[in-house]
Amino acid sequence: MTKTPVSIVCALVLGCTLGAGHSVAQPSNYAPFVSDVPLVQQPMLNPEFWLQRQSDSKPLMSQSQIQAFNRSLINNNPYIIDPLAMPDTLSAKALRSYISNTSSTPSSPRFYVDGKQLDRADFARYHANTNIDAVTDSNPVRFGLIVERTSLRTFPTADRVLNSEMDADLDRFQETGAFPAEPVAVLHESADGQWYLVAAYNYTAWVKRSAVAVGDKNRIRTFTQADDFIVVTGDKVETTYVPNEPRVSEVQLDMGVRLPLAPKEQVKHLTHGQNSFASYIVTLPVRNDDGTLSFAQGLIPRSADVHLGYLPLTAQHLIAQGFKFLGERYGWGHDYNARDCTGFVGEIYKAFGVWMPRNSSWQGKTDYGYNWRFDKDSTEAQKREAIAQMQVGDLIYIPGHVMMYIGSYQGQPYVIHDVKGLGYIKQNGEFYDGELNGVSVTPLLPLHLNSTTSYLERTYAIKRIAQGAEQ
Structure with a gap:
């Protein structure tokens, strides 16, 4: 999200289907799938479609490297x-x-x-x-x-x-x-x-x-620096209902929220009248009537989508985390109890302990990580060459928007992003003006901002979240 958004639209020049002989096999029990999004078929909306195309499970950064990455951001990034x-x-x-x-x-x-x-x-x-x-x-x-x-x-x-x-x-x-x-x-x-x-x-x-x-x-x-903690890895989870302490009851926790586990010596069989063996007992900050800080124990079911410590930063986990938001409505500046394009990628990376600047330009135009940069003199061939080198989790920037690469299919790179509009050139040459208004999977190369300007033309940076310098 930036203060001046672009209309996020996309265009397909050659048509809106994968073409004869190139459709993705679908189980017979799939519900009818109706879509105006080009080059996307229903199986592509399942993370397994992309996960099965990943073989390398090696972490992209270790936790010690991530900590050094964050320290470098604090010391060197103005945002x-x-x-x-x-x-x-x-x-x-x-x-x-x-x-x-x-x-x-x-x-x-x-x-x-x-x-x-x-x-x-x-x-x-x-x-x-x-x-x-x-x-x-x-x-x-x-x-x-x-x-x-x-x-x-x-x-x-x-x-x-x-x-x-x-x-x-x-x-x-x-x-x-x-x-x-x-x-x-x-x-x-x-x-x-x-x-x-x-x-x-x-x-x-x-x-x-x-x-x-x-x-x-x-x-x-x-x-904030407790050694033993859990991280929320679902899109949203809630603490367990507590009838007599509303400050820790059904507290919404979004992806990336980190909470200390209660010290072992404070753990009892009953917490707020509930046996705690099937829950994580966490320490929550609570506000007293006078506005001062206290801490209280809360319960998070062990069935909830949380992780002990940060997730390992792997391609598989990046895909899985991104798809947990699929279909969530677009929320400008985290409005609507949701998030926007930069909130989306920021929350994903927070689940691994990685900090990110808030706005897309603050991310795309500053030099942390590995960066491929383009200007008005960059050619389409140069950009395509960089795109061909992308890895899962790489971030693609156009003015006012950011997307995360999830893999390629039949030569087309695909992204997942929190996006507002949808548009493309139909086979008859007319511009289709629609809406996505949520977290969506789309191809990258066919996307257009309008009938004459492609996403590829406006791409000014590709960023890999890793320790390193300018490419």
């Missing part, structure tokens, strides 16, 4: 930080810069969902709630943990605001999401007292105060 390494105070200049960079008035018109255009008074009200006038010469920084899935916003408001295209799916005040157990630096408080300006590991924006528990920085770091 990744350790929020717990923030200073204990900010100068007036620094805090004002954080506020103004987060909450700037857009240069183009904005509209409410009912069609009313925002005027100067509306933006003045939003700016006033940023509480910038309360900034002093020295401003204390507090630290906290996110206690529930929540949104990070441009301004301290939940108002939905659209651009002139009036696409209700694209709330322009929605920046990204934050998830339980994520550490944040609390930089400032809104004038109405309902919002915090927080710096997370890959974004700074406004979050509802009720979603953050503020506590001791050292205690938070100990929590």
